[in-house]
Amino acid sequence: MSDEPLEPVIEVSNLTVEFRLGRRHGILLKQRLANLFGKKIVFQKVQTVEALGDVSFSVDSGTVLGAIGVNGAGKSTLLRTLANIIPPKRGQVVCRGSVVPLINLGAGFNTEMTGRENIFLTAAIHRLPRREMVKKVDGIVEFAELEKFIDTPVKYYSSGMLMRLGFAIATDIDPEILLVDEVFAAGDEFFKRKCEARMIQLMQRARAVVMVSHSLPLIQRLCNEVLVLHEGKLVFRGEPDAAVEYYLENCGEPEKSKVTAKASPVL
Amino acid sequence: MALVSRLAEVARYHEVIGNFVSQDLQVRYQRSFLGMLWTLLKPVMMIAILTVVFATLLRRDFKNFAVYLGAGLVAWELFSQTATTATTSIVRRGGPFFTKVYLPKAIFPFAMTFAALLNSLFFMAALLIVVLALGHPLTLWLLLLPYAILCFVVFCLGVSLWLACLTVYLRDLEHLVDVLLRAWFYLTPILYPLDAIPEKYWFLFKLNPMYHFVHLFQACIYYGREPDFLSMVCAPAIALFVFFSGAAVFFWRERDFVFLV
Numbered sequence: 292m293s294d295e296p297l298e299p300v301i302e303v304s305n306l307t308v309e310f311r312l313g314r315r316h317g318i319l320l321k322q323r324l325a326n327l328f329g330k331k332i333v334f335q336k337v338q339t340v341e342a343l344g345d346v347s348f349s350v351d352s353g354t355v356l357g358a359i360g361v362n363g364a365g366k367s368t369l370l371r372t373l374a375n376i377i378p379p380k381r382g383q384v385v386c387r388g389s390v391v392p393l394i395n396l397g398a399g400f401n402t403e404m405t406g407r408e409n410i411f412l413t414a415a416i417h418r419l420p421r422r423e424m425v426k427k428v429d430g431i432v433e434f435a436e437l438e439k440f441i442d443t444p445v446k447y448y449s450s451g452m453l454m455r456l457g458f459a460i461a462t463d464i465d466p467e468i469l470l471v472d473e474v475f476a477a478g479d480e481f482f483k484r485k486c487e488a489r490m491i492q493l494m495q496r497a498r499a500v501v502m503v504s505h506s507l508p509l510i511q512r513l514c515n516e517v518l519v520l521h522e523g524k525l526v527f528r529g530e531p532d533a534a535v536e537y538y539l540e541n542c543g544e545p546e547k548s549k550v551t552a553k554a555s556p557v558l
Numbered sequence: 559m560a561l562v563s564r565l566a567e568v569a570r571y572h573e574v575i576g577n578f579v580s581q582d583l584q585v586r587y588q589r590s591f592l593g594m595l596w597t598l599l600k601p602v603m604m605i606a607i608l609t610v611v612f613a614t615l616l617r618r619d620f621k622n623f624a625v626y627l628g629a630g631l632v633a634w635e636l637f638s639q640t641a642t643t644a645t646t647s648i649v650r651r652g653g654p655f656f657t658k659v660y661l662p663k664a665i666f667p668f669a670m671t672f673a674a675l676l677n678s679l680f681f682m683a684a685l686l687i688v689v690l691a692l693g694h695p696l697t698l699w700l701l702l703l704p705y706a707i708l709c710f711v712v713f714c715l716g717v718s719l720w721l722a723c724l725t726v727y728l729r730d731l732e733h734l735v736d737v738l739l740r741a742w743f744y745l746t747p748i749l750y751p752l753d754a755i756p757e758k759y760w761f762l763f764k765l766n767p768m769y770h771f772v773h774l775f776q777a778c779i780y781y782g783r784e785p786d787f788l789s790m791v792c793a794p795a796i797a798l799f800v801f802f803s804g805a806a807v808f809f810w811r812e813r814d815f816v817f818l819v
Contacts, residue, residue: 311817375660378813395658403585412581415573416659 298387299349300468300499301373306382308343308368308523342368344523345382355500357514357531359507359538364520366503370394370470373501388467388498391417395472396457402446406437406456409445413460427463434489435459436482458486462493469494471502507535561802564809568664578651578669579676597680598687605631605688612749620751622780625694628685629779630748630772632678633706637714637768638739639674644718645725645732653819663812664805667718675711685779697782706774709793713771716800719808726811726818746772764788767796 343365350356358366371377372384374392399416400409410431414424432441435455445453471490494500494513504510510517510531517534519527519542527537568575587593608631609624620626644667652666689696725731746768752760763769770789777785 371657376657377816392659399655399659401581403588404581412574412577415571415577416661418570418573421573 299351300354300387301350301501302383302385303349303373304347304383306343306346306369306372306384307341307380308365308372308377309339309380310342312338312340341523343372343379346520346523346525347382348518348525348528350499350501352498354516355494355502355514357510357517357534358501358503358520359505359510359517359534360520361542363522364542365523366520367394367472368523369520370472370501370503373468374470386468390468390470391461391464391466392470393458393461393472394470396454396461400445400453400457403444405444406432406441406448409456410460413457414464417464419464431456431459431463434463434485455482462486462489465493465496467498469497469500471500471504473504507538511535561805561809564662564664565805567662568668571662571665574661575665575669575672578665579673582669582673583676597677598684601628601632601635601681601684602687605685608749616750616754622692622694624688625685625692626751626776626780627749628688629776630746632681632685633710633772633775634743634746634748634768635681636674636678636710637717637771638743639677640671640714640718641721641735641739643670643674644721645735647718648722648726648815649729649732649819652815656816656819663815664719664808667722667808668715670722671711671715671718674714689779694780695782696779699778699782699784702774702785703778706771706778706793709774709797710771712801713767713793713797716797716802716804719804720800723804723808723811726815742766742768748772767792767800770796 346365346369358369360366368377370392371394372379373386374390374394375384375386376392376394399413401412404412407428410428411421411424414421432438435452435458437452437456440448440452445456448456471494491513502510502514514531517527517529517531518525519534519538521542526541527534529537583594583597587596590596592599605624605628608627612627613620613623647666647670648663651670652661652663655661656663688694721731721735745763746766747755747763752763752769755763770792773789774785774793777783777789
C-alpha cells in the first residue's frame with residue numbers, strides 16, 4: 292500500500308489500571324447509607340492494586356509486538372485494556388483499526404445453542420455482517436473438524452471441541468489489530484500445527500499484532516519487538532533476544548529483582 | 559451528545575441484540591411439547607383464569623370483562639417482564655461477557671426489553687383471539703395502539719436501564735422489585751376500572767405513571783374511544799424522561815460494571 296498512514300497503529304499513553312481487592316459488591320453503598328444515618332460504621336477501606344502503572348508505548352504498522360513478564364506482571368491486563376474490556380484508571384489507549392482479541396476463545400458462546408448458531412453469534416459480537424459470515428461457515432466448521440457436531444448444542448461439546456471451534460471462528464475474522472493471549476495450545480499435535488500455521492498467516496495479514504506468551508521461544512520466533520513488564524511497569528523494550536535476556540536476568544525472584552529498585556528503567 | 563453516540567453504538571450492535579432475543583425465545587420453549595404455541599396459550603389461559611375469578615368475585619356488571627382485563631394485562635406483562643429481567647441483565651446475563659470481550663453494556667437491558675416486547679406481541683395476538691371469540695366491537699381508535707406501544711416501549715427501555723444499573727450497586731433490588739411489582743399491579747386499574755374508585759381519589763391514581771400507559775391500551779382496545787388528553791400527553795413525556803435519565807445514569811456508570819459484577 293502506498294498511502295500507509297504514518298501514525299502509529301496503537302498508541303498507549305500513561306496507562307494506569309487499578310483493580311479492587313476483596314469483596315467487591317455493594318460495600319461502598321452500604322457504607323454511604325450507614326454514614327447517612329449517622330452511624331459511623333467503619334468499613335474496611337477498599338484496597339486497590341495497580342495492575343498497570345504509567346505505561347506508554349506505541350506500535351507502528353507491521354509490528355509484531357510481544358509482551359513477556361512473570362505471573363501478575365500485567366501482560367493480560369494490558370491486552371484486555373487494548374481490547375477495551377477493562378477501562379483504564381488514567382491514561383489513554385488509541386487503536387486505529389478494527390481489533391480482534393484472541394483472548395478467551397469461545398467467550399460469547401451460548402451453551403444452549405448449536406455450534407452453527409454460535410458461529411453467527413460470535414461473528415455478531417465482533418460486528419461481522421451476517422452475509423459475509425454465511426460464506427465463511429463451512430470453512431470454519433471444516434477447520435475445527437466438527438462437521439458431524441456443528442448442529443448440536445455446544446453444551447454437549449468437550450472442552451477440546453469448544454476450543455477448536457473458538458479458535459476457528461476467531462481466526463477467521465480478519466482484523467487490522469490482532470491481540471493474542473496464549474492461544475497456541477489447542478488440541479492434539481496435528482491440530483496445534485494447523486493452528487500455528489493459520490495464526491502466522493493471520494498475523495501477516497494484520498497491520499499490527501500484540502501477543503502475550505510465557506513461551507519465550509515462540510516470542511523470539513514470531514515477534515520483531517518485545518516489551519518486558521514487571522509489577523505493572525514497562526521495564527524494557529527492544530529486540531526479542533535482548534528482551535528475553537533482560538527478562539531472565541532481572542525478573543526472577545522478587546528479592547533479587549533489580550528492576551523495582553531502579554528509579555528510571557531502560558526505555 | 560455523548561449520550562446520542564452511545565445509543566448509536568448500541569444500535570450498531572443490533573445483530574447481537576437480535577441474537578439474544580431469539581435465544582431467549584428458543585431456550586424458553588425448545589423442550590416443551592407444544593413449543594411456540596405456548597406464547598399464545600399462556601395469555602389466553604391467564605385471561606381466562608383471572609376473568610373467572612374476578613368477574614365472579616367483583617360481581618360487577620361488566621361487559622366483556624376479559625377484553626378489558628387483557629388490554630391492561632398486556633401492558634402490565636410487558637412492564638413486569640422488563641423490570642424483573644432488567645435487574646439481572648447486567649449482573650447475571652452480561653457479567654460473563656464483560657471480562658472476555660468488548661460489548662456495549664447497554665445491549666443487555668435493551669435485549670431483555672425487546673424479548674419482553676416480543677412476548678407481549680404474542681400476547682396481543684392472543685388477545686385478538688379473545689376479542690374475536692367474544693365478538694367485542696373494535697373501533698378505529700385501535701389505530702392508536704402503535705402509538706401507545708411506542709411510548710410504552712420507550713418507557714420500559716428507560717426503566718430497564720435504570721434497574722440494570724442500580725442492581726449492580728444494590729443486588730437486593732432483584733428481590734425487592736418482585737415484591738414491589740405485585741403491589742404496583744393492584745394499585746394500577748387493570749383488574750378493576752377507575753370508576754370503581756371514589757372520584758376524589760382519582761388524582762392519586764393518576765400520579766402512577768403506569769396508569770397513563772395502561773389507560774392508552776384500554777382506550778384503544780376495550781373502550782374504542784379517545785383516550786384522556788392527560789394520558790395522551792403524560793405517556794410520551796414520562797417515557798422520554800425515564801428513558802433519557804436512565805440512559806444518562808447508565809452510560810455514566812457503565813465503566814465501573816466490569817469491576818463490580
